[in-house]
Amino acid sequence: xxxxxxxxxxxxxxxxxxxxxxxxxxxxxxxxxxxxxxxxxxxxxxxxxxxxxxxxxxxxxxxxxxxxxxxxxxxxxxxxxxxxxxxxxxxxxxxxxxxxxxxxxxxxxxxxxxxxxxxxxxxxxxxxxxxxxxxxxxxxxxxxxxxxxxxxxxxxxxxxxxxxxxxxxxxxxxxxxxxxxxxxxxxxxxxxxxxxxxx
Ligand code: VGL
Ligand code: ZN
Numbered sequence: 001x002x003x004x005x006x007x008x009x010x011x012x013x014x015x016x017x018x019x020x021x022x023x024x025x026x027x028x029x030x031x032x033x034x035x036x037x038x039x040x041x042x043x044x045x046x047x048x049x050x051x052x053x054x055x056x057x058x059x060x061x062x063x064x065x066x067x068x069x070x071x072x073x074x075x076x077x078x079x080x081x082x083x084x085x086x087x088x089x090x091x092x093x094x095x096x097x098x099x100x101x102x103x104x105x106x107x108x109x110x111x112x113x114x115x116x117x118x119x120x121x122x123x124x125x126x127x128x129x130x131x132x133x134x135x136x137x138x139x140x141x142x143x144x145x146x147x148x149x150x151x152x153x154x155x156x157x158x159x160x161x162x163x164x165x166x167x168x169x170x171x172x173x174x175x176x177x178x179x180x181x182x183x184x185x186x187x188x189x190x191x192x193x194x195x196x197x198x199x
Contacts, residue, residue: 005142008145020081020090029175032146055113144168
C-alpha cells in the first residue's frame with residue numbers, strides 16, 4: 001500500500017555484536033528486515049550520528065560511567081559508551097542490511113548538546129527531525145517499525161509517531177533491546193498503552 005512505510009531504526013555496527021553499544025542479537029534481525037525491505041513501497045532508515053565528544057557520551061562527563069544519568073537542560077539523559085561517531089565504521093549500517101532501496105535516511109543525534117532517541121524529535125521533545133513533515137507531505141500514514149534498540153530508539157520513535165497521528169506497528173521479532181533496569185517491560189508497556197500494535 002502506497003500509504004505505508006517501513007522505518008528501520010539504527011541497524012548500525014555499533015549496536016550489533018562487536019560494536020561499541022552492542023545489543024544482544026542485534027544482527028539476528030537483518031534477514032527479516034531484508035525480506036520486509038523487498039516488499040515495502042517506502043523504506044526509510046534512521047542512523048544514529050554523533051559528533052566526537054557528544055553530550056550523551058559518558059566520556060564527555062568527567063567522573064561519569066556509561067549507563068549513569070546526568071541532568072541536561074531538557075531533562076535527564078542516560079550516558080552511553082562512545083558510539084555511532086559520524087563517518088566511523090561503527091556508524092555504518094550492518095553490512096548485510098540491504099538498504100539500497102531506502103528513499104530516505106534520517107540522521108539524528110548530530111547536535112553536540114542534545115541526544116535524539118526518536119526518529120521524530122530530539123530528546124527535548126520539541127526539536128523536530130523533519131521526518132513527520134516528510135511523511136505527511138508524501139501522504140504516508142501507516143508505519144511499520146523495527147530495528148535497534150526496542151526499548152530506546154524504536155520505542156521513542158513509535159510513541160512519537162502515534163502522538164503525531166500515524167498508525168504504528170512495531171515488529172518485535174525484528175527488534176532487539178538493551179534492557180536496562182526493566183526498560184524492555186516498561187517501554188513495551190508504554191507502547192501498547194499508547195496504541196502501538198506490537199506484532
Ligand atoms: C540508541 C542509545 C543511544 C538506540 C541510540 O538506537 O536505541 N540507544 N543511542
Ligand atoms: Zn546514540
